[in-house]
Amino acid sequence: MEQELISKKELLDEKGISYGQLYRWKRKQLIPEEWFIRKSTFTGQETFFPKDLILTRIDKIMNMKDDLSLDELADKLSPLLPAFELRKADLFKRNIVSHVVLERFASEDKESVVYTYEKLLYFYIVDKLLQAGEMSLEEGDKLLQTMKDHYPKFEGKPCELLFMRKMGVSSFALLSVPAEIYFETGVKLIARLSMAESIEHLKGKLE
Missing domain, CATH: 1.10.1660.10 (Multidrug-efflux Transporter Regulator; Chain: A; Domain 2)
Structure with missing residues (x-):
């Protein structure tokens, strides 16, 4: 594709x-x-x-x-992550992400816990796909882990997130851009997100 x-x-x-x-x-x-x-x-x-x-x-x-x-x-x-931190309590009050995301992925964190911009970005992307009705909570777990494991490796370099599904089995990938991607027959591309664009949108919500 x-x-x-x-x-x-x-x-x-x-x-x-x-x-x-x-x-x-x-x-x-x-x-x-x-x-x-x-x-x-x-x-x-x-x-x-x-x-x-x-x-x-x-x-x-x-x-x-x-x-x-x-x-x-x-x-x-700028596609670089700013030096920004926000308490969990303020994250919900300012409508950065939904209550569902905080309950599912941050239920064990205290209200006073402080999140870095990188962690906020992970929550924001998961919430965006959940709200679009394109992803289940279980897939959200997998996406969050993928972001934690691999996004820091890009060190601010441009990349995209791919969300794919085949025969009901989902998978996620992060790749450098620009890139042309081709899939085997039967793979459905559910979402392709520019991380730079996602950072921009999140910056707008935090201003």
Whole structure:
């Protein structure tokens, strides 16, 4: 299954931005380097982007650029985990994750326990898939363990989470991006989440 792409020309035309703007945002790290994908076409080499990710990112940049400097925007859109901590009691009060997630995955933690941003991210992703009705609580256990075991290995590098199921058996994977993924017959891709986008969304809820 290949990620849907949009060409640079299509992107510039659709969003009404210039070549110079696009590459200035790239230099300022508002758009990740790995989203610039070079591919061979009948006219030669062309640049493409992951369609959903780049359209969402351009919208965010254009909506915020009048209120924030490019450096401030770069910090807000950074895929790196910020140094942030939150008590369990505040996590529920601020509606960061649902009561179901806290009861299932943090029932033994005291109300005064403090979670790092990384732990908050794990809860947030599990909650997102549960609320979408795409995952059971038992699968949530497996996802949480996968995140704990493997996400730290990426050390801030861009990656994606894949949630797959075949004949009722689910599995999860974390992979570096960009990547083209192909599955054996019968595998259903339930969800494919950009960790950078998930970090952005969580930052928004915590502001």
